[in-house]
Amino acid sequence: xxxxxxxxxxxxxxxxxxxxxxxxxxxxxxxxxxxxxxxxxxxxxxxxxxxxxxxxxxxxxxxxxxxxxxxxxxxxxxxxxxxxxxxxxxxxxxxxxxxxxxxxxxxxxxxxxxxx
Amino acid sequence: xxxxxxxxxxxxxxxxxxxxxxxxxxxxxxxxxxxxxxxxxxxxxxxxxxxxxxxxxxxxxxxxxxxxxxxxxxxxxxxxxxxxxxxxxxxxxxxxxxxxxxxxxxxxxxxxxx
Numbered sequence: 582x583x584x585x586x587x588x589x590x591x592x593x594x595x596x597x598x599x600x601x602x603x604x605x606x607x608x609x610x611x612x613x614x615x616x617x618x619x620x621x622x623x624x625x626x627x628x629x630x631x632x633x634x635x636x637x638x639x640x641x642x643x644x645x646x647x648x649x650x651x652x653x654x655x656x657x658x659x660x661x662x663x664x665x666x667x668x669x670x671x672x673x674x675x676x677x678x679x680x681x682x683x684x685x686x687x688x689x690x691x692x693x694x695x696x697x
Numbered sequence: 698x699x700x701x702x703x704x705x706x707x708x709x710x711x712x713x714x715x716x717x718x719x720x721x722x723x724x725x726x727x728x729x730x731x732x733x734x735x736x737x738x739x740x741x742x743x744x745x746x747x748x749x750x751x752x753x754x755x756x757x758x759x760x761x762x763x764x765x766x767x768x769x770x771x772x773x774x775x776x777x778x779x780x781x782x783x784x785x786x787x788x789x790x791x792x793x794x795x796x797x798x799x800x801x802x803x804x805x806x807x808x809x810x811x
Contacts (some may be wrong), residue, residue, distance in 0.1 A: 684755070689757050
């Protein structure tokens with residue numbers, strides 16, 4: 582079975598600062614992919630960033646980057662130059678590669694608040 | 698640019714009533730999913746469908762049924778609603794191809810059962 586753990590229910594950061602959200606996962610599979618989704622107060626689920634397990638290079642999308650440590654089964658999200666609009670619930674998700682079903686396993690989320 | 702459309706956005710039911718949540722996607726995706734989101738629990742998979750005509754149970758299927766009506770539509774039915782089914786429900790879809798394809802989500806349905 583695959584599990585995803587987000588150990589920080591809530592975090593806060595001042596605008597323009599950097600914050601890192603933690604995520605660990607458990608799997609016996611070798612090929613998989615990982616996502617971070619953002620859910621602002623509007624309730625939409627928005628893809629932030631994705632990472633394939635076979636890639637050693639950490640994914641980056643503008644101010645968002647990940648620190649993927651495969652051996653440690655860790656997938657943290659770093660947000661640089663935080664903005665008020667980054668205030669949201671952030672979910673880490675795991676999916677198995679090669680699966681036609683494509684189902685995802687989600688963590689319980691981290692509520693991030695960015696304050697002025 | 699509709700993407701995944703869910704109806705209704707809000708609904709209040711009485712215990713024992715039935716209800717069907719509708720979901721449609723216009724991205725020609727094969728796979729579709731229904732999740733429920735409860736405070737502190739993240740998203741939990743109720744049912745999913747890899748293709749038209751096939752459905753499978755997820756983590757929390759009890760009390761629900763689904764229908765994959767065609768490639769576009771995937772509905773979720775509560776036959777006899779219970780207060781424990783009060784939640785926010787999300788529908789999602791995913792295309793074929795590379796396994797890193799993300800799921801695309803609808804805006805959710807907030808369902809309250811009294």
